[in-house]
Amino acid sequence: MNRQEMEAFFVSLGEKPFRASQILKWLHQQHVADFAQMTNVSKPMQQRLAELACIEAPEVAVDQLSIDGTRKWALRLHDGNVIETVFIPEDDRGTLCISSQVGCALDCSFCSTARQGFSRNLTVDEILAQIWLAGKLLKEEGKSGRNITNLVLMGMGEPMLNYENVVRAIDIFLDDFAYGLSKRRVTVSTAGVIPAMDRLADRHDVQLAISLHAVNDELRNELVPLNKKYPLKDLLAACHRFMEKQPARARITIEYVMLDGVNDSLKDAQALIKLLSGLSVMVNLIPFNPFPGSGYKTSSAEAVKRFQTKLHDAGITTVIRKKRGDDIDAACGQLVGKVADRSRRTEKFITP
Numbered sequence: 001m002n003r004q005e006m007e008a009f010f011v012s013l014g015e016k017p018f019r020a021s022q023i024l025k026w027l028h029q030q031h032v033a034d035f036a037q038m039t040n041v042s043k044p045m046q047q048r049l050a051e052l053a054c055i056e057a058p059e060v061a062v063d064q065l066s067i068d069g070t071r072k073w074a075l076r077l078h079d080g081n082v083i084e085t086v087f088i089p090e091d092d093r094g095t096l097c098i099s100s101q102v103g104c105a106l107d108c109s110f111c112s113t114a115r116q117g118f119s120r121n122l123t124v125d126e127i128l129a130q131i132w133l134a135g136k137l138l139k140e141e142g143k144s145g146r147n148i149t150n151l152v153l154m155g156m157g158e159p160m161l162n163y164e165n166v167v168r169a170i171d172i173f174l175d176d177f178a179y180g181l182s183k184r185r186v187t188v189s190t191a192g193v194i195p196a197m198d199r200l201a202d203r204h205d206v207q208l209a210i211s212l213h214a215v216n217d218e219l220r221n222e223l224v225p226l227n228k229k230y231p232l233k234d235l236l237a238a239c240h241r242f243m244e245k246q247p248a249r250a251r252i253t254i255e256y257v258m259l260d261g262v263n264d265s266l267k268d269a270q271a272l273i274k275l276l277s278g279l280s281v282m283v284n285l286i287p288f289n290p291f292p293g294s295g296y297k298t299s300s301a302e303a304v305k306r307f308q309t310k311l312h313d314a315g316i317t318t319v320i321r322k323k324r325g326d327d328i329d330a331a332c333g334q335l336v337g338k339v340a341d342r343s344r345r346t347e348k349f350i351t352p
């Protein structure tokens with residue numbers, strides 16, 4: 001429940017609405033999972049809540065720490081499905097990368113999650129459980145409760161195909177009585193589900209990242225099949241519409257995976273500059289993370305650098321995404337590193 005929903009819930013119990021902010025704080029800031037420990041709530045109310053509600057987290061099936069400090073958790077949901085959450089610490093911030101669906105339906109040709117197929121949407125509480133558990137586990141290790149400063153919906157799944165649950169979870173990410181994250185530090189990444197992008201612009205002032213990856217429809221149809229439904233021209237128009245509703249200095253992030261000999265030539269860079277002209281953007285070049293049977297190769301460091309310089313020279317801020325958590329299969333697109341094929345869903349996270 002977001003704050004409004006929880007206020008309505010307390011009013012329906014004959015209580016004052018401010019109870020909602022008390023409970024939100026206990027739950028999301030103190031990570032308390034037992035109503036009896038909520039000391040500013042009366043005993044009868046604690047009992048009533050325990051009868052009506054429960055606070056349960058998914059089981060941590062795998063907890064892996066990379067040599068670079070990146071931490072990956074595989075979380076087992078009540079129905080046995082497993083999702084992944086990744087924490088990426090940096091000097092000045094901590095980014096949590098969360099999943100929005102079990103598997104993914106988009107079938108992007110270079111993404112390992114695609115090989116798993118789509119199982120189902122995550123519920124609001126399953127989306128929230130990821131930040132709740134990560135915050136709790138980090139805190140238990142003596143790290144500050146404030147170590148998650150940034151949140152990216154770049155894990156498994158397409159967040160804009162689980163629109164309702166994602167925007168309701170974002171309500172709670174942003175609420176000062178809950179996680180209190182800055183809207184500039186919450187990023188929704190989408191392959192370009194245009195109707196949902198339009199709705200998001202009216203609902204939340206968060207950061208948008210577009211997984212572009214190609215500069216013409218022919219190639220994009222192949223890499224991101226969703227492009228057949230929402231081609232580049234329409235996607236770019238939607239980006240412009242989104243930005244019209246944003247504050248003046250806002251920028252959209254363009255994600256571009258660098259695939260050797262596929263989309264990494266200077267001609268591609270030139271076409272990208274043209275495509276993005278007039279749009280306030282930051283380009284994120286993602287070196288492709290290979291996985292068995294992907295059929296693609298990572299662009300050479302020189303090709304990535306050349307591509308970046310070309311965009312820079314055209315005045316486009318361009319950063320090369322650092323590889324993090326490579327040794328634990330936590331890097332972009334590797335979140336189901338252990339999956340063998342689509343039929344073996346339940347076995348894929350059983351690690352040696």
Ligand code: SAH
Nearest residue numbers: 111157158189190191211255288289332333
């Ligand atoms: N469905 C959403 C969010 C999940 S993917 C989207 O498409 O944006 C997060 C990012 O990782 C996307 O930009 C995706 O294209 C990229 N990605 C997927 N597989 C990858 C791989 N093997 N190497 C590098 N980036 C990858």
